[in-house]
Amino acid sequence: xxxxxxKTRKAVTPAKAGVQNCLRSPDSRFRxxxxxEEKGGTAPLFFLFLVVSLCALPTPAFAMxxxxxxxxxxxxxxxxxxxxxxxxxxxRNLRRRSEEAxxxxxxxxxxGAAVFLISCMPIPVPSAGTCSHPCGTGIAAIxxxxxxxxxxxxxxxxxxxxxxxxxxxxxxxxxxxxxxAAGAWVGWGVFTAARRLxxxxxxxxxxxxxxxxxxxxxxxxxxxxxxxxxxxxxTTMFSLILLAFVPTQLPLGILEGFLCAGVLKxxxxxxxELLRTVPAGGAA
Amino acid sequence: xxxxxxxxxxxxxxxxxxxxTSGRAASWSGxxxxxxxxxxxxxxxxxxxxxxxxxxxxxxxxVFLLAGAAGGFAAGYWFRVLFPPRRKNAVCPAPVERSKGGxxxxxxxxxILNHDV
Numbered sequence: 023x024x025x026x027x028x029k030t031r032k033a034v035t036p037a038k039a040g041v042q043n044c045l046r047s048p049d050s051r052f053r054x055x056x057x058x059e060e061k062g063g064t065a066p067l068f069f070l071f072l073v074v075s076l077c078a079l080p081t082p083a084f085a086m087x088x089x090x091x092x093x094x095x096x097x098x099x100x101x102x103x104x105x106x107x108x109x110x111x112x113x114r115n116l117r118r119r120s121e122e123a124x125x126x127x128x129x130x131x132x133x134g135a136a137v138f139l140i141s142c143m144p145i146p147v148p149s150a151g152t153c154s155h156p157c158g159t160g161i162a163a164i165x166x167x168x169x170x171x172x173x174x175x176x177x178x179x180x181x182x183x184x185x186x187x188x189x190x191x192x193x194x195x196x197x198x199x200x201x202x203a204a205g206a207w208v209g210w211g212v213f214t215a216a217r218r219l220x221x222x223x224x225x226x227x228x229x230x231x232x233x234x235x236x237x238x239x240x241x242x243x244x245x246x247x248x249x250x251x252x253x254x255x256x257t258t259m260f261s262l263i264l265l266a267f268v269p270t271q272l273p274l275g276i277l278e279g280f281l282c283a284g285v286l287k288x289x290x291x292x293x294x295e296l297l298r299t300v301p302a303g304g305a306a
Numbered sequence: 307x308x309x310x311x312x313x314x315x316x317x318x319x320x321x322x323x324x325x326x327t328s329g330r331a332a333s334w335s336g337x338x339x340x341x342x343x344x345x346x347x348x349x350x351x352x353x354x355x356x357x358x359x360x361x362x363x364x365x366x367x368x369v370f371l372l373a374g375a376a377g378g379f380a381a382g383y384w385f386r387v388l389f390p391p392r393r394k395n396a397v398c399p400a401p402v403e404r405s406k407g408g409x410x411x412x413x414x415x416x417x418i419l420n421h422d423v
Contacts, residue, residue, distance in 0.1 A: 089338055091354030092346040125388065132384035139377040142370070146334050154337045185369050187361035190354070246342060250349035259345075266341040292389050 087179065087197045088242065090190025097249040102195030108203045109176050112169035119167070119299070126166075129296060133162045134174035141178055141201065142188055145277070150269035156278040157201050160209030160234030161285045164227065164300055168206040175202030200241035209234030209282075213300075223290070224283045231282025235275040239267045 093101070120126045140158035147154065162171040176198050182188035189197050209230040216226035247260035289296055333340075343353050355361075360369045 087338065088342055089346075089353035090356050092342065092351050094351070128384045128387045132381060132388060135377050135381035135384065139374065139381060142373060144336060151333060152337055152340050153334050181373070183356070184358055185360060186373060187356045187359060187366060191357060192354075242342070246345060250345060250351060252349060263341065263345055266345070267337060270337050270340075296388070 087182065087189030087201075088193040088245065090183075090192055092190075093193050093196055093245070093249045095192070097245070098192045098195060100195075101193075101199050101245065105172075105176070105195045105198035105203065108169065108172040109198070112171070112173035115167060115169040116173065119170075123299070125296065130166050130170055130174065133166050133171075134177060137162050137171070137174050138178035138181065140281075141175070142182055142186060145274060147270045147273055149273060152270045154270045154274055156274060156281060157205050157235055157238050158278075158281075159201055159205035159238065160213075160231035160278060161227070161282040163206040163210035163234065164213050164230060164282070164286060165289070165296070167299070168203075168210040171206035171210075172198065172202040175206065196242075196245045200245060201238050204241040205234040205238040208237035224287060227283040227286040228279040230279075232275045232279030234282075235278040236271060239271045240264060243267060 116127075116130065137158040140156050143155050144153040145155055146152075157175075159171050159175055162174060166174070176194075179189055179194060179197050179201065183191050183194055183197075212233045213226050213230035216229050217223065221229075243260055243263040246263050247256055251259035286297075346352060360366050
């Protein structure tokens with residue numbers, strides 16, 4: 023019996039040998055699913071999506087984007103000029119990275135849709151009695167890089183400003199800088215630094231998500247304070263606005279940290295090869 | 307079990323907001339109203355109406371529904387491309403493709419191993 027098996031193994035064709043090598047590769051974590059995940063299925067994720075959708079739909083567009091006309095035209099133009107290099111760099115990045123990996127464009131599509139949905143999803147914060155939304159730029163920056171996160175955030179913000187009474191066209195540049203650039207770069211930078219410092223990837227993702235959210239609101243405070251402080255001191259205005267955000271954004275930032283860590287955990291378990299380009303060993 | 311508990315906890319946190327409105331005088335305004343527009347009005351820069359003003363009656367709910375449906379469809383489409391459902395009889399790709407990114411998503415290696423070898 024054993025001899026028969028041994029003969030069968032010797033007769034394996036090169037193609038089958040390739041299959042065997044693939045399956046027995048030490049890099050087998052890139053293969054797809056494991057049995058443990060098969061049991062979970064997608065039902066819990068669907069349930070989560072349903073709950074999030076139900077929470078999002080009944081509430082009108084209460085958001086954190088700077089509304090139309092709030093910034094003076096000079097400041098609006100300045101923030102447009104500040105946002106432009108980030109967007110251009112991100113677009114050039116898309117072409118280069120799409121040539122390197124065929125799955126990159128679908129990933130950008132998925133992340134873009136997720137950023138759009140997350141950033142127009144108001145979440146009630148019981149401790150503050152107000153609503154706000156996460157940004158999704160922390161996890162986006164980890165998955166597709168900060169440059170492309172700026173691009174997808176710009177598209178999401180433009181659609182929201184045009185059709186959802188959410189933000190504004192005159193304040194689009196400022197909103198791109200706060201959510202698309204500051205949120206993305208802080209998220210990416212924190213994740214990279216935390217991994218290089220030896221933190222577990224899940225802690226690094228949590229920190230990236232949380233701090234990218236807080237960085238977005240800190241930048242919004244800076245933009246508002248710079249434009250609206252008038253004759254008063256800038257720092258006082260900045261501190262006041264920042265403190266006013268705290269009751270809502272403190273818990274929401276923590277929630278975004280969990281969201282970021284959860285999404286990264288999911289991608290690591292299902293398709294870790296998507297994290298090959300993540301800095302500082304995101305897939306490790 | 308652990309995963310389900312976490313999801314239920316997250317859902318509970320999300321639902322606790324709307325449910326708790328009956329017990330407190332929360333307005334559930336967005337931080338754009340409670341923070342941004344408040345400071346802007348104090349500084350003499352009230353917000354304008356949007357250029358395309360969909361914030362009229364239930365029109366905003368309608369456009370949010372459309373946006374949610376379109377965004378959800380796009381997200382679902384790309385999700386399925388990147389994370390396709392498992393295939394029982396998936397064939398392992400050629401060695402060249404494997405060198406690029408391993409076996410294809412959804413490929414269950416164990417079944418192929420038992421069946422082919």
